[in-house]
Amino acid sequence: MSKEALARVLAEDRGRLLAALIAGFRDFDLAEDALSDATEAALLHWGRSGVPDQPRAWLLTVARRKALDRLRRAQRAGAASPTVALLAEEFSSAETPEIPDERLRLIFTCCHPALDPKSRVALTLRTLGGLTTVEIARAFLDSETAMGQRLSRTKAKIARAGIPFVVPGPADWAARLESVLTVIYLIFNEGYAVTAGRGPDRVDLCAEAIFLARMLNEQRPSEPEVQGLLALLLLTDARRAARLDAGTLVPLDAQDRSLWDRGLIDEGEALIEQALTRRAPGPFQIKAAIAALHMGDPVDRAQVLLLYDSLLRFEPTPVVRLNRAVALAEVGAPEAALAQVEALAVDLATYQPFHAAHAALLSRTGRLKKAAQAYARAIDLSGNEAETAFLRARLADLAGNLTKKEAEQSSAQVQQGGEDT
Amino acid sequence: MKYIALIYYDPAQEPQSGASMNEAYFDLNRRAVEAGVLVAGDALHPPATATTLRVRGGRTETMDGPFADTKEQLGGYYIFDCPDLDSALAWAAQIPSAQVGAIEVRPLIVFE
Structure with a gap:
């Protein structure tokens, strides 16, 4: 009891x-x-x-x-x-103390940019998430000893370097808030990735991240980027039950929508609408708006493309360029999209989603042999079984089409007298 | 707390002492003195003037040049007395060489 x-x-x-x-x-x-x-x-x-x-x-x-x-x-x-x-x-002086809520100060300290990014994540989970060192170590596939040392080093740096226990002032607010939001987003993504070797003993990092984002939203209501982050997490989490089918990843447009969590979607959509009325756009609001649009029926592809343009202004990174190119293909310009994706080949050489997107575009534009090579590369780089299963299925479809096409071509060649095509 | 801000710069790149650079340093010095945070600060002669030594087995080995032969070299330092790291970082960000080089900020150990 x-x-x-x-x-x-x-x-x-x-x-x-x-x-x-x-x-x-x-x-x-x-x-x-x-x-x-x-x-x-x-x-x-x-x-x-x-x-x-x-x-x-x-x-x-x-x-x-x-x-x-x-x-x-x-x-x-x-x-x-x-x-x-x-x-x-x-x-x-106070026998039954009022409990001051100091969590906002604490999360800004834990996510201070003077700390190593992975340590920010670990310390936030340890102090505000209340995870044990063992649980954090497991979540990041680290040894308990290594994680314990990381946490000690981080706490020692806070003390020795004099990292303050304060909510940052207006001059630093935006940059420091971004650091906090990024930490929460990293925690969520770590939980959302269906990593191999994930056992039942692994804590639910998605739930932890949503808990932290809710806490932040309560502490600082009406902060558009905080609402944007919370909306993004809720909208993504709403699809959790639908994104796997017999251990294979199901892409968004093929998901069974009846498995989506309507409550979370409504909450996420309300948050993002509220945030956008403040006319202070930021990357998390845009990502949430994109997630919301993707769940529409039908999906407003033109609007998605416009939002990726806005996102590029905040985050001009190769990954955002890749996503924008995919959105461009969706509005009916796969050749242009393919050229833009191929321009990112050097920057994203080891990024699995690059090869998967490249493969899909090659396949869509009829370059089946090259598409098969790109799928093979994506499979090599894939970090989890559900993703690998999905990519293998795509490659198998492609191989089927390829054999059919080759058969047609060779019979055509025979008819045309074996011309070298 | 006292913090040292170590100023690293690329001797091959940075204009050694442009007039506007000096002006900017004088301005920072004046403001840091007024705010009561400036404990010390000096600029160093270029790395080519450095001498590095080690004492091994009672023998002093002396060598020409800086300790680490890296692209970016120590060019000067400030010591700021600030309440916390955020405040020290805010002062360090105003060091003119931060625009071209890098500033390493470290707390000083105080022996009581």
């Missing part, structure tokens, strides 16, 4: 409690240790005398006391810490 209550409080409020502790003590490790001390104490006390009226406040008060105990022990051991008395005074 009390165990479940504790688990529930922690599932909902671990990030908030940790953020409040880090805000008070400015020490990630101390905050984590104190919270796990408090959790142990809760197991003992709640079991004996029942769950307190305000379990969250109880945990915070106890965690603060435990942190002070730890600081005092360290002080006796010789480490100077003049702040202990001050902190003790500050915390004793």
Whole structure:
């Protein structure tokens, strides 16, 4: 009974409690240790005398006391810490503390651009997502030791380099927000990719990312790019059940729409519409709008192409150029699209979606042999089984057509006296 | 906290001391002094004037040239006293050479 209550409080409020502790003590490790001390104490006390009226406040008060105990022990051991008395005074004044919501400051600290990108992801999941080091290691196919070291290094850099625990001011706001949004997007994509070797013991990173995006949207409502990101994640997640069929990836236009989650789509569409009325477009809003359009019936292809043009202004990258070229093919210009895709061959040489898109365009424009080669390259580069299965099926279709075409050609050649074509 | 901003530049590329570059440095120095963040700052003579030494087995080995023979070389430094990294980065971004080279910002260890 009390165990479940504790688990529930922690599932909902671990990030908030940790953020409040880090805000008070400015020490990630101390905050984590104190919270796990408090959790142990809760197991003992709640079991004996029942769950307190305000379990969250109880945990915070106890965690603060435990942190002070730890600081005092360290002080006796010789480490100077003049702040202990001050902190003790500050915390004793309120017996049932208001829990300040410091999660916005915490996520900006965890996603600070002075930290390595992968470390930003890991630390955000550890502190605000409440994942264990083991779970994060598994999610990124890293060893527990390596992930533990990464987290320690990151926390040490925050402390030693003096990375502040603040919400950035207007001058830095846009750039710093982008860093936070990118971290959440990376977490989602890592979960959405159907990676080989993914077992049932792997946590749901998509759910974690949506949780974080919702949290951010609550903390800073009406921020168009935050709404854009949340909309993008919801619209993508809505198709989760439809994108695999017997272990094979199903492309969007072939998906069974009855499997899409209508609730998530409605929520995502409402968010993106609201965001776009603010007339402060950004890459996440555009990507969400593209995702929404792709789910329309029929799909407004011309509008999709226009949106990719806008996206290119924010992100003039080879990957966006590739997607724009694919959209161009969809409005009926496959030859032009093929030329644009082929211009990206050097930049995207090891990017699987490039070869898959190239193959599809070659096939569509009747260059079947070259298409087969491109599919083979895409299969070589594919990182997961569902994708490989899809590409193999395409290649098999193509091989069928190729044999048919060759048979027709050779019989035509025989009739024309074996001219060399 | 004290931060050192190490200024790296490509000796082959950057105009050594253009008048406008000097002007920009003087302006930064003035503003940093006014804000009370400037602890120290110096420009170095070019890498060709550097001498590198090692003491091994009691013997001093001396060599001509900078420690690392890389394209970008240390050209100068500032020490800023700032409340946090964000503030130090904001000052470092105003160093004129940041436009052409790179600035490495590191906290100084304070021994109490």
